[in-house]
Amino acid sequence: MSEDQVEALVVRGAFRRVQSDPKAARADLATAQRHLETADTLAEDEVAALAIAYEAARKAIVAHMRANGLRAVGGEGAHARVGEYALAAFDDASLAQRIRAFDRVRRLRNRSQYDAMPVEGADVAFALEQARAIVAAVEADLS
Secondary structure, eight states: OOHHHHHHHHHHTSEEEOOOOHHHHHHHHHHHHHHHHHHHHTTTSHHHHHHHHHHHHHHHHHHHHHHTTEEEOOSTTHHHHHHHHHHHHOOOHHHHHHHHHHHHHHHHHHHHHHSOOOOOHHHHHHHHHHHHHHHHHHHHHHO
């Protein structure tokens, strides 16, 4: 983890320090795992499957934040800040690609939810691939 990059996010006001909560982090990670399983079963409903795959990745990153005593400041852009945290927190270059892809999935999810943009099976497969990698990385880092 790049403490300097994470601290810069705190100084900027994007995050605030809170009490580390390993129990809540484990619960969030378990939720992320269930979301992955659920997304697999929703394959025929592409919009729902994409949304739940996105939520799996987001929830895993939030678990990492909780374990490290951080919380995104609410309001517009809070979900985008979750991705910023992940880029700062993980030094792995291949995971950074997944996290950048997570942000693309976030934008696709937003367009599908708010602008009725269609979602295709390939979008869901891409989202699930990124989410699985992010959930696995968080699990490994927190274990």
